Amino acid sequence: MMKFILIPDSFKGTLSSEQICEIAKEKVEKHFPGAETACVPVADGGEGSVDAFLTALGGSKVSVTVKNPYFEDMESYYGLIHEGKTAVIEMASCAGLPLVEDRKNPKLTTTYGVGQLILAAAESGVEKIIVGLGGSSTNDGGCGAAAAVGIKFYDKDGKEFVPTGGTTADIAKIDLSGRAKVLDQVEIVTMCDIDNPMYGPTGASYIFGPQKGADEAMVEELDAGIKNLSRVIAEATGEDISQVPGTGAAGAMGAGMIAFFGSRLQMGIQTVLDTVNFDEMIKDADYIITGEGKLDSQSLRGKVVIGIAERAKKQNKNVIAVVGGADDSEIDKAYEMGVTAVFPINRLPQDFSISRHHSKENLGYTVDNILRLLAAK
Template sequence: MKILLASDSFKGSLTSQRIVQLLEKAVGQVFPQAVTEGMLVADGGEGTMEAMVAELQGSVRTVEVRGPMGTPVQASYGLLPGGRAIIEMAQASGLPLVPTEQRNPMRATSYGTGQLIRDALERGIRDITIAVGGSATNDGGMGALAALGVRFLDEKGEPLEGCGADLARVQTIDLSGLHPAAAQTAFTVMCDVTNPLLGPSGASHTFGPQKGADPAMVEQLERGMSRYAALAEQVTGVSAAFQPGAGAAGGLGFALMAFLGAQRRPGIETVLDLIHFDQKLEGADLVITGEGRMDWQSSFGKVPAGVGERCKRAGVPAVAIVGGLLAGYEEIYRHGICSVETTVSGVMSLEDAMAHSEDLYLDAACRLLRSIRCGMKMRGR
């Protein structure tokens, strides 16, 4: 019996790696003869870079870059086998790097993310995946492009730094200084949101408020973004403003697609391909996946849905262990997940559940596996 273990982390309590260890222990208790293969997975959000580096035996490189509000920060990205790199935008330009009272998308810049990309290019990397969740910025990717050598000039021909306020000021875009290696590099935007750059569901209106924008600021950012997008299309010849995902990360998705030819892919799909999940499915009898909380959103680009769909296509049953269930979780059954088990075994507070997360997870895994063993006995009768 071969069992694959592929769960997302439980944020704040269990890492993906620790979950694999607990599942291996549970399998050893219930199916001692079974062969297990654990893998670290994520959906493109927090922890994706660390999971991919550990799973693929890569390495982490840390460099000092410009943070979202201009102060230096230490940011890391992953170097993967085969001349690839994975960058989490949040490492350099993430919202958690900015105290709540200082959040201001008019001033925030994605420059640090561009510095990470530039560093990877200068190390000879020619296949770069960028996970764009959790940004503090709404600069249309101007900052990142500026770090890569693109010059944004105002009406006086003076260079702009590349922040939200500069969107309305840019008059000329000069691509002559773009890092020469960019043209030889394959870029992938790891992104689950499908928002366009402009309009009511665009970057400024949808995500601007959570980054500190008031209504007047949202309208100002939208007008500037529209001007910037039109100019970018004139310069690049690429119409990307209304492409799905263009509004991700305050418009960084747009910049990567329009200026660097990046391809957008859902986060979990990218991760599963990177770790060769389909090949590992061959010969498997069962897959155990999961996440910290399962609800209606779990069916849209989250780890259990991505793993479940792959299992469904391969004809391999998949089950999930989760920390909690909320409204709409039943949708996951349409995505190849056969059963869901919760770790919470009684009335308890969230604090207690997290404090005893390892014991609760191990108990849930054993309960689930014993149910599977019961089903196998019933089938054999």
């Protein structure tokens, strides 16, 4: 019996990874009736990550009342997989940009709700928590999340407060001693696909602040606050993590995950592959079909297609990449890294503004033709 592994990333703005899996699976069943098909939709840690893991592995979604970006109560959730042993949290579910709508202001928003989700998951008895960063409305360096699990922040007058993006500059001391003990029993992994440092020209505030509502003056203010937070974290922990790649992710939440939660930052695709036990899954696979919106130099840094190809190469497996577009100058490198073949889906010389509306059909035609060729062997 033939076995196909379908493990695509989304085509941003056109097709979700779940939709791609559905289309590809339908074509596999058409050309290879009775074939075994494993669907693993990939999410990058942002909105939809919990659902992607639940689709791939089964499990349940748990509702929790937490604080939204403006400290208001809201219903959020986390996912439970691996028979309740692993929790999956997406930061966007309670600190995401869509939740602030026309109230964008990274000086005022908080990650407090994310900490509440982490604590709720830990208290449920899980052994591991996966936290997805992405799509945040915040720039507080994870201080809100830290406060939610018992870490205390003090200003120069010794007054305790919960820092937001606009008050990280006021932090004079951090007391880690009150952190919830239950967290000591849990492994925490953070999905993080960017390598920005905490502060500076390529840091959290300058690169991501504007999309969260910060003007030029506010960006400078936010950056100064994160720089101060970095200094106080170093005093409290004895480690300067400011230049660790990824610490600037999600308003410097990457830094907060390391400093306050003892987490390691890991590329999203590696987290997904570990979680679904990919190496074991592909042992008897004939073909692995993956893809992403565009295969380019960014892909070669370990994004979805290359992350999968490098693992599959160790077992000499065939990896077919179906992509929205491809940079020809990078394809040879992709082949060297384990990709067997690359197929862009666009069938006519059309501008993306037109072709994006035909992505579903174009993907279906492309996968259909690939499978026709495989079936004719």
